[in-house]
Amino acid sequence: MSQMSRLITDVIKESLQKVVKEQYGNLFEELLFTVEPTRDKAHGDFASNIAFLLSKKARKSPREIANHIVSILNQSIGHIATIEIAGGGFINFFLKDQIIYSFMQDIYQEKDEYGSVQVGNNEKMQVEFVSVNPTGPLHVGHGKCAAFGDALARVLKKAGFTVEKEYYINDAGRQIDLLGLTLECRYKQLFGEEIEIPEGGYKGDYMIDIAQDLKKEKGDTLLSLSKEEKTEIFNSYAVSKILQSIQKDLSDFQVNFDVWFSEKTLYQNHEVEKALNQLIKQGFTYEKDGALWLKTQQWGDDKDRVLVRENGSPTYFASDIAYHFNKWQRGFERVIDIWGADHHGYIPRMKAAVNALGLKKDFLEIFIVQFVTLLRNGQPERMSTRQGEFVPLRNLIDEVGVDVARYYFLMRDPATHLEFDIEQAKKTSMDNPVYYVQYAYARISSVFREMEKKNLSNKDIERKYESFHNEQEKLLAKNLIYFPEVVKRSALARQPYMICNYVTDLAGSFHTFYNNNRILDEDNLELTAFRLNLCRATRQVLKNALDLLGISAPETM
RNA sequence: GCGCCUGUAGCUCAAUGGACAGAGCCGCGGACUUCGGAUCCGAAGGUUGGGGGUUCAACUCCCUCCAGGCGCGCCA
Numbered sequence: 058m059s060q061m062s063r064l065i066t067d068v069i070k071e072s073l074q075k076v077v078k079e080q081y082g083n084l085f086e087e088l089l090f091t092v093e094p095t096r097d098k099a100h101g102d103f104a105s106n107i108a109f110l111l112s113k114k115a116r117k118s119p120r121e122i123a124n125h126i127v128s129i130l131n132q133s134i135g136h137i138a139t140i141e142i143a144g145g146g147f148i149n150f151f152l153k154d155q156i157i158y159s160f161m162q163d164i165y166q167e168k169d170e171y172g173s174v175q176v177g178n179n180e181k182m183q184v185e186f187v188s189v190n191p192t193g194p195l196h197v198g199h200g201k202c203a204a205f206g207d208a209l210a211r212v213l214k215k216a217g218f219t220v221e222k223e224y225y226i227n228d229a230g231r232q233i234d235l236l237g238l239t240l241e242c243r244y245k246q247l248f249g250e251e252i253e254i255p256e257g258g259y260k261g262d263y264m265i266d267i268a269q270d271l272k273k274e275k276g277d278t279l280l281s282l283s284k285e286e287k288t289e290i291f292n293s294y295a296v297s298k299i300l301q302s303i304q305k306d307l308s309d310f311q312v313n314f315d316v317w318f319s320e321k322t323l324y325q326n327h328e329v330e331k332a333l334n335q336l337i338k339q340g341f342t343y344e345k346d347g348a349l350w351l352k353t354q355q356w357g358d359d360k361d362r363v364l365v366r367e368n369g370s371p372t373y374f375a376s377d378i379a380y381h382f383n384k385w386q387r388g389f390e391r392v393i394d395i396w397g398a399d400h401h402g403y404i405p406r407m408k409a410a411v412n413a414l415g416l417k418k419d420f421l422e423i424f425i426v427q428f429v430t431l432l433r434n435g436q437p438e439r440m441s442t443r444q445g446e447f448v449p450l451r452n453l454i455d456e457v458g459v460d461v462a463r464y465y466f467l468m469r470d471p472a473t474h475l476e477f478d479i480e481q482a483k484k485t486s487m488d489n490p491v492y493y494v495q496y497a498y499a500r501i502s503s504v505f506r507e508m509e510k511k512n513l514s515n516k517d518i519e520r521k522y523e524s525f526h527n528e529q530e531k532l533l534a535k536n537l538i539y540f541p542e543v544v545k546r547s548a549l550a551r552q553p554y555m556i557c558n559y560v561t562d563l564a565g566s567f568h569t570f571y572n573n574n575r576i577l578d579e580d581n582l583e584l585t586a587f588r589l590n591l592c593r594a595t596r597q598v599l600k601n602a603l604d605l606l607g608i609s610a611p612e613t614m
Numbered sequence: 615g616c617g618c619c620u621g622u623a624g625c626u627c628a629a630u631g632g633a634c635a636g637a638g639c640c641g642c643g644g645a646c647u648u649c650g651g652a653u654c655c656g657a658a659g660g661u662u663g664g665g666g667g668u669u670c671a672a673c674u675c676c677c678u679c680c681a682g683g684c685g686c687g688c689c690a
Contacts, residue, residue, distance in 0.1 A: 144633045366688040401618050402685045485652045496652050507649050572654040
């Protein structure tokens with residue numbers, strides 16, 4: 058059932074390649090020409106720039122070359138009705154209507170598989186994201202990272218990559234000690250001790266809740282433990298409680314990870330030590346001021362970086378190096394790290410480290426997610442983790458819902474600053490594209506409910522192509538067959554927002570079609586069948602696209 | 615000071631180096647006794663922050679300047 062329909066752009070490309078190889082021989086070498094969907098339908102359904110690129114090498118005008126190519130190509134591509142030359146030398150391809158219709162029919166055969174393309178060659182890939190320290194609840198900025206990483210992984214899977222989603226838990230180091238000390242303090246306060254939260258500790262009220270849970274479970278038995286025992290139990294209790302709440306938030310947000318990777322295990326398994334030893338052995342390190350440094354400047358960093366502090370404890374950077382080496386050892390051919398914007402200064406050293414480890418150059422891709430500003434009626438809401446004032450992701454979900462929150466996070470390039478207006482997001486209008494899209498889905502579902510009421514059987518749907526009845530039908534059908542091309546582009550660009558743009562546009566062409574054409578007509582079963590067919594295919598593509606975004610497709614709203 | 619991100623219609627944003635820079639919102643004017651009006655149709659709206667350069671072709675690439683955001687720890 059998962060027969061993957063070939064991309065039409067590939068079909069055209071191959072035909073062009075064949076002709077040009079024959080006609081221009083070696084001039085064809087390394088010719089990076091394109092065949093892509095046109096923006097303006099007056100220019101056909103697909104267009105190629107091949108004649109422009111060839112003209113320099115062949116020393117002929119683009120139009121001349123285009124003419125030559127087209128004269129040979131002529132009608133040899135089965136999918137194409139006509140080929141035109143336009144502008145300075147574009148070659149424009151117009152699809153046969155039957156082909157558009159038959160591709161549309163295939164959608165229903167492929168069902169949930171439709172849109173799958175094979176550009177990843179099953180390359181084993183990892184997407185690591187969120188990876189927030191388990192020292193407090195997720196806020197909206199983390200939500201943006203979560204939505205992006207999750208949707209990206211879905212798109213990559215659809216494009217034929219073998220993808221794992223991973224969350225790296227920073228459960229070792231000083232921050233965790235501070236967290237444990239904070240809990241210890243809150244715990245003691247519950248027994249009447251008058252003590253202050255330690256310097257740099259976590260002041261949020263959630264630590265009091267955790268202390269109360271701990272008191273319920275253990276009573277006062279922890280007060281008398283030794284210092285080592287206390288550290289152990291307070292640290293691990295705090296981490297596990299907070300991690301649980303993070304996991305709950307994420308799964309409610311439709312984000313699920315394949316692997317939760319613990320930093321602590323890197324130390325327990327001596328992987329940090331091993332990674333450091335390897336770097337030392339290869340001569341990429343030196344000692345200065347009592348610390349161990351990595352020569353990251355060698356690979357373009359501003360300055361060299363400390364691996365082991367003067368006091369002998371490894372830096373976060375050191376365990377991160379071990380972590381990335383571990384990823385490599387697990388057989389990933391490529392890993393994608395998604396970081397918040399405050400970490401962007403960290404990129405050069407991490408890339409340098411990957412080089413020092415001798416891993417292949419494009420092994421590590423890093424994407425930076427810019428911050429979110431929450432607006433309420435145009436006024437910004439303050440957010441600062443340091444002050445302990447942040448808007449928890451949980452609150453946003455409760456207020457606008459998962460679908461809306463995810464869509465808003467996903468609809469833009471994550472590298473840009475996002476202004477998220479809460480009041481606007483709650484509106485049920487085109488202010489809010491997610492409803493626009495879901496409405497199209499619900500409408501189609503409603504048409505099928507109506508179909509059953511009128512006893513128009515599903516069998517009537519299975520009709521052969523006659524012809525499209527108007528441009529609105531045809532435009533909708535064309536948009537449906539572009540979906541796999543969009544998946545391909547979105548995956549290669551690592552940009553899920555392209556799916557948002559696509560699905561909004563698709564919903565638009567459906568609404569246009571719907572408002573201008575009667576679908577169910579008992580006096581014209583042929584027409585009814587044809588249009589139901591179109592609706593059925595549209596519903597499937599809306600569903601598949603929304604799935605890539607992790608957004609629900611409701612039958613009623 | 616250095617580095618990264620951003621700058622497109624009044625607002626929010628599109629446009630793998632390609633054709634006349636496109637949508638939505640706001641504002642204005644309209645729509646079928648019938649399948650969901652959370653919809654549709656129409657007109658209006660631009661020196662793509664400024665200036666150079668590369669190219670057959672630049673919003674896109676390079677240089678420079680301007681504006682906004684973020685980062686420049688033996689913190690994470």
